[in-house]
Amino acid sequence: MEIIQKERGSISNANVGWIELVKQLKINSFSKIFILTDSNTKIDCLPYFLSKVNFKQQPELLEMHSGEQNKNISTCIELWTTLSEKGADRNSLLINLGGGVVTDLGGFIASTFRRGIEFINIPTTLLAMVDASVGGKNGIDLGNLKNQIGIIRNPLLVLIDIEFLKTLPQAELTSGYAEMLKHGLIYSEEYWNELKQFSAANMNEVNQLIWASVKIKNEVVTEDPLEKGRRKTLNYGHTLGHAIESYCLSSEEKKTLLHGEAIAIGMILATYISTILCNFPKQKLEAVTSTFLKHFQKEFFTKKDIESIIDLLKYDKKNSHGEINFVLLENFGKHRVNCHVENQLIYEAFNYYDNY
Template identity: 55%
Template sequence: MHLTFYTIWPCALFNINRMQSISSSSYAVHFNQRAYDALNGHLSEKSYSKIFIVVDENTHEHCLAPFMGRIQGTYDFEIIELESGEENKNIDTCTQVWNVLSELDGDRKSLMINLGGGVITDLGGFVASTFKRGIDFINVPTTLLSMVDASVGGKTGVDLGPLKNQIGVINQPEMVLIVTDFLKTLEERQLQSGFAEMLKHGLIQNAGYWEELKEVSHFKLMDDLIYESVQIKNKVVLEDPTEQDLRKILNYGHTLGHAIESYFLENVEKKALLHGEAIAVGMVLEGYLSKDLVGLPEAQLADIKNTFLGRYPKVDFTEDDIKAILALLKFDKKNSHGNINFVLLKSIGDPVIDIQVPDELYKKAFAYYAEN
């Protein structure tokens, strides 16, 4: 793992479009120009002793200068660069960042700004939440996935080996700043990955939103849809901030999807899947389980399958793959008392939580996914 840091100073500000902020429990999600207004106001009021900005090599190259150019005031920023990729979202990386914070005289009055995708916001939030027993942090998501999912809701953490998000805490940021111009720096595959989470929001909360998303043919002018997804996630999190009940619905497709993602990540002979690609498979599989266990209508199941297979490459699974993936289910964070708990759909927009699945249904679900 390679980690570097830099000292940098900001330059000029310019205007972009405005969107209304979304209030959460103890912070707000600000969009575009309002994001920079909120940040500048916050920095001028708080008088932080140190300001650290965590980036990876991609956001350092494509996002850092535009971001710094919109900050008003005179501050000395320490830039900490991490290597991108889920494989670097681990305790070893955290240890390196904690050491850098200490070497650069970080204290409890420091601020960490996490400028990047879900790996950066998850890991950066966890590092900030645990350094000196907690310093302030701000999330600035730069990918579609992190804008609509990872940066909102206070979940922070890292992976334990290939196992997703096994170590972490729920701790809220000072604010979340969503600047949709950053989406212009992303490849189509990354945008598609984030779009899977938006489709999930429709499946678990709003059938009309699902229908609207199905019509999206390109990723331009996405502000209104991103805003709707953030509202959906924020509404769920406000009702259940610590995932005791309702918030579990956000994990639809993730029980099998995370196991698939972990399996493909740890097997070097497999091409790693992006989060949204694995979750897309998981949503089809768990749609099949929904049909058998809670009565999801056949037509809606077919709609779910056709929608995801129309957008995401089909993944081939051998019998050995399936066996290994199912073995990973025991590590899912929703499990309790030895039970593997699923979020399933009674219908599109109507989820149900804590459903146990008979073993014989898993292979049937994979067979359904594999059918043409």
């Protein structure tokens, strides 16, 4: 059981986290407490959450529809309106109980309502535990474009309890696993090799690996909270991955991909590009590719699909002065940021992926 101290609040694991939550509720004397869930976590996760905390005042429940397609300004307007109608003030607290969509949007709601109220993230998916809920990024999508509107502001507390993982389908667990593999790529080959043994059946091992990923991300975002340098490495594979995710979300012909499924493709592509531009070892490229394809089903992209995906790159958040910036690797844990990649090389990367 551990707790990581941060500038605002902390990241807590399991039993320590529940004690810290009760402590925060006691010392802050919030005027009102609101719990944001989606339609899934209301059923699957809310009962367990309420069984762990004895509230002195009855919290108000807010509910949004589940799914990335609802991480938008319309949902925000509905929730801002509900908060106002229910008498939320600047001393209120919003507890975000859910996956990455809930923690991203809930943090944005809290950071903008009445110019900012306190919020706590309780991630219920593997993806949210190791990525979305940690680091203070809060935001929403602009149409099908990922995370175009947002703010960086840390929650009062992040509480991680792997008991919530028991409610997840296998696809959601695998989606989160992609972000853990990313941590291995950008941090150390040793951690990458540990992750290859990941099995949701061994919850004790899962807990240890999740906590290792949380520590890696916390180290990176603490060093570079505003994403001026090292924090950009957390976007490894995301430049193309987000474009693939957005394209599949908007295309009637493509299957909608979970975030981790799209990012897994993006990381294979980025690692191939890294072998060309940064001399990432080719034998390690083969190992990376085979590991991802062992867990993630291969998708197929036509030349027209790739053209559309490349066109979406202009909306990537790391872009500057009209240039599309990639994060690439020289080796495990050895990165380059702000790399420029020609479109022809992107086509070559897709060809490598399609023909592997």
